[in-house]
């Protein structure tokens with residue numbers, strides 16, 4: 223579904239992604255792992271074209287996204303939830319969800335607000351509340367739910383377990399598994415190996431903008447030296 227092929231991305235002169243290639247297949251949950259500064263967020267931004275790779279291709283359903291405006295990437299079916307939650311604090315939960323509404327798309331789950339309330343019961347209870355009255359974890363859930371209102375075929379979640387209470391982290395894991403059960407393809411970036419293993423089918427480890435490992439969590443467990451070299455656990 224998504225084929226990233228040899229991308230090089232920069233911030234000014236700083237060379238951040240160094241010929242990175244990987245694939246995300248339809249229906250799987252993939253975890254992009256790596257230490258602080260490894261290039262996980264830059265990878266997601268390079269898929270969304272918020273950072274434009276200077277070379278390489280980002281193939282999404284037979285289309286090269288490189289050079290396309292970010293809004294068109296979103297319209298083509300990739301939902302992106304950045305690290306910093308971006309809800310409208312003065313709008314209610316319902317209004318925030320309405321803002322995200324996009325037409326149906328073939329090949330992608332089609333969400334109604336009621337279906338999203340089944341997956342995010344906390345949001346259902348707080349549907350009339352304004353964004354600013356919600357906890358960090360609830361805001362994180364609302365950002366994801368609003369992104370789903372765009373009916374993406376692929377969802378990119380940048381560090382979904384970061385900065386939220388442990389009980390909400392568990393809910394977040396359950397939520398991602400429910401989305402997978404609905405057939406959504408998901409890529410998460412994570413520093414939390416335990417969380418990643420609880421939701422993802424496969425791990426891709428990057429360091430210094432290069433891929434160092436691509437395989438199952440069982441394979442990763444069989445090679446503790448890889449974990450020790452590239453992950454902080």
Ligand SMILES: Nc1ncnc2c1ncn2[C@@H]1O[C@H](COP(=O)(O)OP(=O)(O)OP(=O)(O)O)[C@@H](O)[C@H]1O
Nearest residue numbers: 233236238256257258259260261262263264265413
């Ligand atoms: N806007 C920017 N301008 C310049 N350098 C940046 C910018 N954003 C990130 N970087 C640098 O790019 C490198 C990769 O950062 P990136 O945010 O992709 O890492 P990450 O793996 O997502 O880590 P984190 O967990 O900190 O988000 C780091 O060295 C970082 O300092």
